[in-house]
Amino acid sequence: MAWYDEAVFYHIYPLGLTGAPKQNTYGEPKHRLNTLLPWIAHIKDIGCNAIYIGPLFESVGHGYETTDYKKLDSRLGTNEDLTAFVKECHRQGVKVIFDGVFNHTGRDFFAFQDIKKNRENSRYKDWYRNVNFWGNNEFNDGFSYENWGGYDLLAKLNQQNQEVRNYIGDVIRFWVKEFDVDGIRLDAADVLDFEYMKELRRVANEVKPDFWLMGEVIHGDYNRWVNEGTLHSVTNYHLHKALYSGHNDHNYFEIAHTVKRLYGMGGNRPDGLKLYNFVDNHDVERIYTKLIQKAHFAPVHVLLYTLPGVPSIYYGSEFGIEGRKEKHSDDSLRPALSFDEYEHAREENPYTRLIGALGKVRQSTPALSYGDYKELTLTNRQYAFSRDYEGESVIVTVNNDDNDFTMNLPAGDAAAYVGALSGEKVDVNSGRISVSVKANSGEIWIPLSKGQALNAGVMADLGKVDADAKVEAVEKATEKVGKSSAGTAKRIVTDENANAAVEIVDEKVAEVMMESVEEKKAKLESRDTLDAVAEKMIDEAMENLAQSDAAQKKPKEDKRECCQEAFEKGRITGLQEAILAMMEKNGPVTDQMKKDVMDNVYHDSLINWIKSFR
Incomplete structure (x- = not known):
């Protein structure tokens, strides 16, 4: 199993996110890439463990008219900045893939400049397709050449030329050696020569274990590109279209039939086609903009994270931002965002909370x-x-x-x-x-x-509980009891609402106790730990009770007794649930066994029983 089999990607268009100028003057480097360093923790926090970032390398404009494959774009910084960025991603457990624009170059690329200068005598005249010195182009160079997409700004490389193949192979080796990159997304892969891609795959197999090649493919039989000889994956535009139109038209048949067709392409096996799934990217409108009914943001993303394939989130879409495609401009799809503005989105933004929850579920559920x-x-x-x-x-x-x-x-x-x-x-x-x-x-x-x-x-709370923290989980879960409001405090000490108090504590303690078996074992290592937590919970609750009118009417001892009773009842229920969960691991649990656990309400015995499972 390779790292990309369990990847959840975060897609960054760096020139846009950092607010770089639209045109490159090739002046002194501006270290904008460093402003992305704080985003890494956010990316990790919402459950992504891989970043697709690009284009990165020196270009004149939007990044896909490459000037120099071995130099970070001056608008983003220096090669040292890029090395540091990837290193920090790896330190935080995040893989990184670059955009590989290997179908065409910009006109400022050294080989094209040599053709302009030396014309028929240029040793690079065969590096580009259909160079004709009897023709001309929109820049009046006195020769014509094949471009990509009708744009003379993008000169199409001659991928049958072995020198071109060797050069691009060396670029990939350089990226791995210099930046330690983990893979490449091949731009315009649907128009790349297949023999060219096979050679790129051989280089990928050589440079690094599990080096991932993913290609941009719009339509067609994805099996042509995804196989042992060419690419590991391609962009799943079929599913992209189905996900938003299937919701806009209230037509789940479109989505299900698309999934069935794609699954069939892979031989009806989950490892047959590991496609790169997305609902938006730097070339298409934001999913929040495309959805007629904004509430469909939730089911769309549930499907993105659970259907076969590798899910990807485009930067900013986890906040539910808009992005509409404009005539002759994709700028609104590639906005500059300030990290400070979204630093607390995980707690404050419902869309971010949903994406974070789905990321945690995906990473903790191998079946997905x-x-x-x-x-x-x-x-x-x-x-x-x-x-x-x-x-x-x-x-x-x-x-x-x-x-x-x-x-x-x-x-x-x-x-x-x-x-x-x-x-x-x-x-x-x-x-x-x-x-x-x-x-x-x-x-x-x-x-x-x-x-x-x-x-x-806890997952519904977006996985905030740290599996290594023995007490922090309980404290966080009980904050809503002890610190939520004076109204809650009053309920805890009001006789007629005593049951509600027990229910509140019971619910929060049970949440923590229903974590995975290993986490429960860690949190239940000793009676002392639980007693310390109990004391802390009671003290925190008492501080809030003292601020309420109702609390002032009761002596301190009564308040402590009330909180102690509520906690004990909640804790016992949580312990019982934990015991039953552990017993299930060891074999079938009979009704009598369940009864024995539920009838044993003395917490000392329950704690000892829990410890016996260690």
Whole structure:
């Protein structure tokens, strides 16, 4: 398994994000690339573990008219800046791939300049396609040549020329040696010569283990490009179109049929075609702009993160920003963004929270990267499928209707499922689950089997709980009890609402205790740890209680007793849930075993029982 099999990409157009000038004067380097360093932690925080960034190298304008393949664009900085950027990405566990513009060059590229200067005597006259010294071009050079896309600014390389192939191969080797890059996205791969791509693949296999080649391909049979001899992956424009139009037209048949066709291209195997999935990029309008009903942002991204393929987020779209394609300009698709403006988006922006939650679910659920795909149900407005891997069946449900919808679906070999985004738990009855999918929403149903107790509650909070922190998780989960408001404090000390207080504490403690087995073991290492947490929770609650009118009427001892009782009841419930989850890991749990656990309400015994599983 290679790193890209489990990748979640973040796509950066650096000249746009950094606010670089539209034209390059080739002057002193401006170190704009360094302004992207703070973004790395954000990218990691929303669950992305790979960056596709480019174009990066010296060019005259938008970046795709390359002037020098071995020099970072002066508007972005120096080669040392790029080396440092990749190094910092790697330090934070993020892979990096560059944009490889190997179909054409700009007119300022040294080989083209030599042709202008020496004409028929240039040793580089065969580096470009169909150079004709009897013709002319829009720049009045006195010769013509084949361009890309009708733009004389982009001179098309002669990819059959072995010198060109050797030169580009050396560029790739230089990028790996100088910058330690992990892969390349080939620009305009759908018009590259196939023998040329095969040679690039041989270089990729040589320079670095698991070096990834992904190509920009718009339409066609993707198998022509994705195979052992050419590329590892291509851009999935088929699915891109289906995802937004399938929601705008309330037509999940379009999406499901597109997935079925693509899955068939790969031999109906999840490893057959590992396509690069996206809902927007630097060449197409933002997904938030394209969606007629903005609420469809949620089901669109649930599908992006769960369907077969490698998901990618285009910078800024995790904030729900607009971007409309304009005549003769893509500037609105490639805006400058200030990191300071979005620094707290993870906590404040619902779109960012959703993307962060999906990223965490994707990285913690191998079935979404490796699992077989099977369609379970399909209507114009509802769609469900499973991803099965190593005996685990993950079920995905989406709904583009304005009303909630209940689905009855075949389930895997598990006693229950939990919604990774909502925390809702549903039991399996006769091999099926009945789930309610909220209007214009989606859910990822994770099986609770083989001792896996996925903490859906924490995932719904965007995975903020650090698996290595023994106490921090409990503290964060209980902040809403102790610090949320005076109203909550009053509820805790009001006799008639005592049950509500217990429910609040019970819910938050249970969330933490329902984390994975290994996390539970770490948090339950000793009675002392739990007692210290209990004391901290009680003290924090008491500080807030003291500020409420109701709290002032009760003696300190009564307040402590009330909070202590609420915590103990919540903690016991959490411990019982943890014990049952661990018992499931070791084999079937009978009703009597469950009863024994639930009847044992003395926390000392429960803690000792938990410790026995270590």
